[in-house]
Amino acid sequence: MTNRSRREFLGALGVAPVVAGGLSMIPASVTGAPVASAADRAQEQAREAARLRYFPNLTLHTQDDKKVRFYDDLIKGKVVTINFFYAKCDDVCPIVTSNLVKVQELLGDQVGRQVFMYSFSLKPAEDTPRALKEYAKMHGVKPGWTFLTGKPEDLERLRRTLGFTTPDLRADKDVTNHIGNIRYGNEPLMLWGATPGMASPEWIAESIEWMIRPDAIRLPHRHPADRPDNSRSEHKHHEHPPGDRASHVG
Amino acid sequence: MYRNVFGEKVSRRRYKEMLNAAKNRRELIAAGLTGRRDLLKMGLLTASGMLVAKGGLSARAQVAATPSTPQTSPGSFNVCQPGNQAASPPTRAFIEPLPIMPLARTVPASSLSPAPTIAPNTAGGEVRAASHQAPLLNSGMFPFPPPRVYQVHQHAIQVSQSPDLPIQTIWGFDDGFHATSPGPTYQANYGISQLVRNINALPPVNQNGGFGMPSVTTHLHNGHTPSESDGNPCDFYPRGNFCDQYYPNVLAGFNSDHFPTGDINESLSTLWYHDHRVDFTAQNTYKGLLGFYCLFNEFDDTGDESTGFHLPSFPQFDIPLAFADKVYDPSSGLLAFDLFNLDGILGDKFLVNGRIQPFFEVQPRRYRFRLLDTGPSRFYQFFLTDLTNMGAQNPFFVIANDGNLLPAPVRVNSVRIGVAERVDIIIDFKNFAGKTVYLENRLRQINGMGPVPPQGLVPGQVECSDAFGNLLSDTVPAGQGNLLLQFRVSGTPVTDGSADPNIDHITYYQLPDTTATPRVTRTFRFDRLNGQWSINGQFMDCNHFRFRVQQNSVENWILFNATGDWTHPIHIHLEEHQILSRNRVPPPLAVERSRKDVTQLHQNERVLLFFRFRDWLGKYPIHCHNVIHEDHAMMGLWNVEPHGDTVLVP
Numbered sequence: 051m052t053n054r055s056r057r058e059f060l061g062a063l064g065v066a067p068v069v070a071g072g073l074s075m076i077p078a079s080v081t082g083a084p085v086a087s088a089a090d091r092a093q094e095q096a097r098e099a100a101r102l103r104y105f106p107n108l109t110l111h112t113q114d115d116k117k118v119r120f121y122d123d124l125i126k127g128k129v130v131t132i133n134f135f136y137a138k139c140d141d142v143c144p145i146v147t148s149n150l151v152k153v154q155e156l157l158g159d160q161v162g163r164q165v166f167m168y169s170f171s172l173k174p175a176e177d178t179p180r181a182l183k184e185y186a187k188m189h190g191v192k193p194g195w196t197f198l199t200g201k202p203e204d205l206e207r208l209r210r211t212l213g214f215t216t217p218d219l220r221a222d223k224d225v226t227n228h229i230g231n232i233r234y235g236n237e238p239l240m241l242w243g244a245t246p247g248m249a250s251p252e253w254i255a256e257s258i259e260w261m262i263r264p265d266a267i268r269l270p271h272r273h274p275a276d277r278p279d280n281s282r283s284e285h286k287h288h289e290h291p292p293g294d295r296a297s298h299v300g
Numbered sequence: 301m302y303r304n305v306f307g308e309k310v311s312r313r314r315y316k317e318m319l320n321a322a323k324n325r326r327e328l329i330a331a332g333l334t335g336r337r338d339l340l341k342m343g344l345l346t347a348s349g350m351l352v353a354k355g356g357l358s359a360r361a362q363v364a365a366t367p368s369t370p371q372t373s374p375g376s377f378n379v380c381q382p383g384n385q386a387a388s389p390p391t392r393a394f395i396e397p398l399p400i401m402p403l404a405r406t407v408p409a410s411s412l413s414p415a416p417t418i419a420p421n422t423a424g425g426e427v428r429a430a431s432h433q434a435p436l437l438n439s440g441m442f443p444f445p446p447p448r449v450y451q452v453h454q455h456a457i458q459v460s461q462s463p464d465l466p467i468q469t470i471w472g473f474d475d476g477f478h479a480t481s482p483g484p485t486y487q488a489n490y491g492i493s494q495l496v497r498n499i500n501a502l503p504p505v506n507q508n509g510g511f512g513m514p515s516v517t518t519h520l521h522n523g524h525t526p527s528e529s530d531g532n533p534c535d536f537y538p539r540g541n542f543c544d545q546y547y548p549n550v551l552a553g554f555n556s557d558h559f560p561t562g563d564i565n566e567s568l569s570t571l572w573y574h575d576h577r578v579d580f581t582a583q584n585t586y587k588g589l590l591g592f593y594c595l596f597n598e599f600d601d602t603g604d605e606s607t608g609f610h611l612p613s614f615p616q617f618d619i620p621l622a623f624a625d626k627v628y629d630p631s632s633g634l635l636a637f638d639l640f641n642l643d644g645i646l647g648d649k650f651l652v653n654g655r656i657q658p659f660f661e662v663q664p665r666r667y668r669f670r671l672l673d674t675g676p677s678r679f680y681q682f683f684l685t686d687l688t689n690m691g692a693q694n695p696f697f698v699i700a701n702d703g704n705l706l707p708a709p710v711r712v713n714s715v716r717i718g719v720a721e722r723v724d725i726i727i728d729f730k731n732f733a734g735k736t737v738y739l740e741n742r743l744r745q746i747n748g749m750g751p752v753p754p755q756g757l758v759p760g761q762v763e764c765s766d767a768f769g770n771l772l773s774d775t776v777p778a779g780q781g782n783l784l785l786q787f788r789v790s791g792t793p794v795t796d797g798s799a800d801p802n803i804d805h806i807t808y809y810q811l812p813d814t815t816a817t818p819r820v821t822r823t824f825r826f827d828r829l830n831g832q833w834s835i836n837g838q839f840m841d842c843n844h845f846r847f848r849v850q851q852n853s854v855e856n857w858i859l860f861n862a863t864g865d866w867t868h869p870i871h872i873h874l875e876e877h878q879i880l881s882r883n884r885v886p887p888p889l890a891v892e893r894s895r896k897d898v899t900q901l902h903q904n905e906r907v908l909l910f911f912r913f914r915d916w917l918g919k920y921p922i923h924c925h926n927v928i929h930e931d932h933a934m935m936g937l938w939n940v941e942p943h944g945d946t947v948l949v950p
Contacts, residue, residue, distance in 0.1 A: 089456075089507040092469065092634075096510030099629060104640055142830045213640035216831060217747045217763045218865070229831035231642060231932065240510050242639040243579040246832035246933050249839040256842075257579060264505045264515065269422075270429035270535040271842070271919065 093240075100240055104211055110170075110200040113182035120208065124196070125237050129165045129261045132233040133247055134214050136173040137185040142230040146247030147189050149254065150232070154192055156255040162194025164262050170208060172225055174199040236261040388628040388649050391464040393657035394786040401592060401620065401653060404452075404475045404484035409445035412497055416445050416544050420528075426544060427537035433526035433916055434493065434548040437555065441493075442548050448494035450475055450486075453501040454516055454589060457481060461626075462649075462656040465633045469509055470588040471502060481654055482622045482674075483573070483591030487614070490549050490567070490597040499542040511637040512587040513580035514539050520593060521720060522571045522703060522876070522897040524552045527918025530873055533578040533935065534842035549595060552875065556852040556914040565809045566876070566895070568595050570620070570670040570703030570722045578842060578935075582645065582676045582927035586637055588654070590674055592620040600808070601705060609808060610799035611699070612668040612726065617798065619660075620670045623784065624651045625678050642831055644677030644748015644928045650741070652785050659786040664733035665796035666726050668699070675719035676927045679751050679867065679900075681743035681775055682784075683714045684727065686735065690778045694737065697801040700724035701894035704876065705808035709801035710890045714775075716743060718750075718869035720925040721898045723891070726801055727787075734791030742781035744774055748928060750867025753903065811893065814878050814910040818856040820946045822847065824922065826870070826901060826934065827862040833924065833934035836949050840923075840935040849913045850944025856880070859899065859907045868901045868929065873920035874940065877909040884908075898925055913940050 105121040112118055124130065133150070135143040147169070154161050161167060171177035177185075182197035191197075199205070209215065214229040216222045234257055235242035241264060245257045259266070414421055418435055420428035434442035457472040457479045473483025488494060502514035515538045519531030528535075529545040537543060551562025558566075575581060575589035594614065596603045603614035612618050625647030629636040638645050649656050673680055684694035697709040703722045715723050729737075744752040746766050756772040757765055768776050775781075799806055827834045838846070849855060857877070859870050876895040879887045883906055887893060899907055923935030938950065 089469070089503060089509070092509050093507055095632060096634075099632065099636070100510060100639065211640070213638070213642055214831070215763075217643055217749060219761060219763060222763075227830065229642065230829070231831055233640070235639075239505055240508060240639070241505070241513060242511075243513075244642065244932055245579070246829075246834070246839045248829070248832060249933060250841055250844070253839075253841040253843065260513075260515075260579075264513065265538040267427060267538060267541065268534070268536065268842075270427065270532065271845075272430045 097240060106207060106211060108204040108208065110198045111179050113179050113186050113197040115179035124168060127238055129236045131167045131258060132212060134170050134172050134209055134228060136171055137177050137181050141226050146230055149247060149251050151189055151191065152251035153255045154195055156251060157258065165258055167195035169197050171199040171205060172228055174202050174205045234258045234261055386630045389630050389633050391462040391649060391656050394659045396463060396655055396658050398658040398660040398785065399653040399655050401480055401482050401485045402478040404450055404486045405477045406448050407451050407476060409449040412449065412451060416495060418444055425541045427535065427541050428528050428543050429535050430528040432528065432546045434546055446493035446495050448492055451497045453499045455501040456503045459654060461651060461654060465628055468635050470635065471512060472588050473591055481588030485591060485620055486593040488549050488593060488595045490551060490595065493548045496545045497542055498545060500537055500539045502539050511583045511639055513577055513584060515577055516575050516584065517577055518573055519576035520547060520571060520573050522568055523547060524550065526916045527920055530920060531576050532919055533576045533921060536577045552914055554915060563812060565812050567597055567601060567705065567809060568703055569601050569700055569705060570724055571595055572672055578840065579931050582931050583637055585674060585927060586676055605798040612666050612798040618668040622653050622672045622674050623680060624674045625649065626651060641928055642932055644926050646678055646745065650782050650784050659788055661788045662729050663790050663794045664730045665794050666728045666798045668724060668726055670722060670724050672722045673717045673719050677719060677748045678745055679716060679718045679743055680741045681714050681716040683740045683742050685738045685740040685778050687779055697726040698723055698891045699726055701891050702897045704895040706894050707810055708807050715891060718898065718900045719927065720869060720871055729787065729789045732789045735789050737787045738783045739785040740781045740783050742775040744768060744776060748926065749865055811878060814880060816854045819850060819853040821856040821858065823858040823860060823949050825860045825862050826868055826924065833929045833932045835934060835936045838936065839933035845919065845939050846936050847938045847947045847950035848941045848945045849938060851917060851940050851942055852914050853944060855911045855913065857909045857911060859901050859909065861901045861905045865903050867903060869898045869925040870901050871898045871925040872922045874916065875911055875913050877911050880908040880910050882907050917941060
């Protein structure tokens with residue numbers, strides 16, 4: 051997660067680097083300009099539909115007690131991560147939060163520029179901006195990661211809209227049983243995925259990087275029994291023994 | 301008299317609702333009124349952004365709003381749409397024919413540029429994990445390039461999925477002759493290896509139309525495939541790149557316990573290919589990246605009803621059927637995908653081979669149908685329904701499970717499959733000459749958890765219910781499920797050269813022996829920890845290989861469902877398995893005494909599987925094939941290596 055992830059961010063989102071190999075392999079009929087303009091309109095329509103469905107423009111409060119609007123200020127035009135937590139949670143939250151601290155370190159100065167991290171309170175009544183600020187400080191959170199609270203009904207609406215729910219109604223009411231996943235996404239590109247909050251920080255960070263550079267090539271791991279060959283002997287992945295937790299994409 | 305889309309009588313009031321719904325929708329589309337301001341002006345949207353349940357925007361919305369009056373008309377969709385999912389616009393059923401996917405066509409190997417190479421051509425834009433194992437192992441048996449070569453582009457295609465919906469831009473496969481979704485069907489043969497150059501020519505990432513990741517890896521589901529050609533979820537590549545996938549089309553055991561030909565009892569038949577991009581498989585397959593791969597052998601499963609097992613001839617009487625359930629945006633009529641769902645996605649529109657509720661004209665004879673559940677999350681229980689004789693059981697024969705011919709045909713009244721499972725059935729339409737019958741799904745499922753329990757739903761326990769709330773069953777009465785496909789049976793008698801499973805003493809393939817002592821018995825606990833789908837408490841991670849299977853060894857695997865009421869279709873790549881027991885009892889259903897590549901892990905179940913891992917080396921996954929669970933990390937990677945480990949709970 052070093053050179054690759056710290057590369058200069060590519061201007062407008064969605065403008066991809068031309069990768070190795072031939073775009074010439076794509077027939078002209080598929081890349082024709084008229085298609086693009088129709089696709090652009092369809093894209094705007096789909097983006098608007100997604101906004102209406104998932105991103106109510108609710109007013110929330112940050113840990114610095116600043117008022118922000120959910121869509122306009124937090125989501126629109128950004129690559130983001132989203133998770134839900136509460137400050138006094140001692141089950142899954144400390145694990146997820148400390149994982150995210152490591153993710154923030156791995157993503158480096160991209161956080162706050164190309165990626166914005168958000169943690170939404172499940173107990174907004176007790177998670178005052180001050181309490182959130184203390185929580186962030188306690189965990190060594192750096193700029194670019196915002197903790198949010200607000201009216202309980204607004205946070206509950208967000209939780210439901212963003213799918214941090216479970217269909218079992220009893221389980222869904224039990225806040226200690228809350229969803230520990232992290233949503234990652236690129237709003238203008240309408241790319242949205244999720245990863246468990248307890249996954250390895252390296253894997254979470256790599257997943258977020260797909261949202262920044264969706265056209266980047268990820269060279270696959272070779273299997274250990276494969277004999278080296280000329281074209282790929284310089285590639286390092288196959289040198290890691292299987293099961294080596296420490297091996298990650300560089 | 302008023303009739304609905306199914307030709308049934310309806311009340312005047314209901315008919316007016318239906319007309320209004322269609323009219324409103326057409327007006328919205330014609331006026332381009334899809335923006336928020338426009339909808340607000342029309343009074344169709346509240347200030348908070350929710351669509352008004354205005355009578356007529358969707359006729360189904362009203363029905364859904366009054367669950368106390370079950371909608372009992374045939375073909376009705378009793379789907380609970382959780383959260384903020386609006387119902388799809390109304391569509392008419394059975395007015396368009398079933399699409400039959402074209403057969404994929406080969407190209408000369410010399411036409412590929414750059415020329416295919418055994419080692420991955422990274423500099424030329426190829427993304428592949430390793431050199432092709434097969435030609436390196438035996439270039440006589442597996443020539444390079446192989447006798448059959450295909451070049452396939454994945455790109456955006458425009459299709460009609462219903463005459464009542466606008467043209468949809470989805471993703472499909474293009475073999476240079478046809479661009480379709482489901483993609484062209486491969487007619488493959490044992491003993492003839494083939495290479496598919498899969499080129500990612502999808503639109504730029506800022507033209508995905510609302511969902512879909514234009515970064516792909518194509519898995520050949522149930523292929524006995526070397527790992528570098530398997531379509532591993534982590535071997536994805538962006539547009540402009542390609543992967544050459546070498547399919548040896550060789551019987552398991554050819555390089556181990558049945559050297560050198562392989563074990564005929566391991567013959568595979570109905571395979572399918574689909575995108576497997578880690579974290580985005582649900583979106584990409586929902587958007588169309590899938591197709592069939594039918595594998596024949598020269599002895600028994602020949603595709604010719606005058607030879608071998610005398611199964612109905614391919615492709616005229618041997619029909620692949622890909623089932624999918626989808627949702628369409630009620631205002632635009634365009635295919636919609638719930639981007640924020642962790643549990644599983646259900647649609648209220650049912651497609652067969654890419655079209656909503658088509659009809660199929662058949663002759664009064666036997667057909668082989670290859671039924672495939674393409675997901676994302678729905679289980680099906682297929683019945684044959686005659687709406688003019690609802691009390692009748694209309695049995696048919698199951699001949700293959702997951703594309704593997706059974707020891708003998710099994711007569712059933714219904715068959716249930718989960719996502720990615722296949723079942724090959726023989727229906728004899730002779731007794732329905734001149735009539736119309738339906739393939740109907742009568743299984744109740746209201747959310748991503750899987751089918752409702754056999755004893756029905758517990759009121760108030762889950763977020764939503766269906767119109768059969770108090771029915772103490774997991775299936776609904778005849779005619780009240782989802783009518784998927786209409787068969788119009790010709791009245792003109794024909795000769796039928798296929799074997800009749802009803803009177804002939806037919807046997808197919810014996811099950812391979814499962815008495816061998818396993819080298820190791822591993823346990824896989826499928827769990828849900830704070831909504832995080834896990835296997836043995838761990839999550840999918842492309843950089844983490846959990847265990848090593850020893851090449852050419854026997855293993856038993858225990859799949860344990862720790863998620864209580866959820867059902868998971870568990871898929872394991874490379875080698876098939878047999879189910880030794882469910883909760884320590886041999887599988888009760890005859891159709892499950894078979895070779896499998898997906899096993900339904902039912903509620904609170906412990907399933908014991910038998911495996912032989914043979915012939916190929918490399919990395920493969922085990923995962924839940926509810927693709928929403930799969931995309932949320934219910935997957936793990938493992939390796940086949942010359943020397944294995946004995947990790948019991950990997």
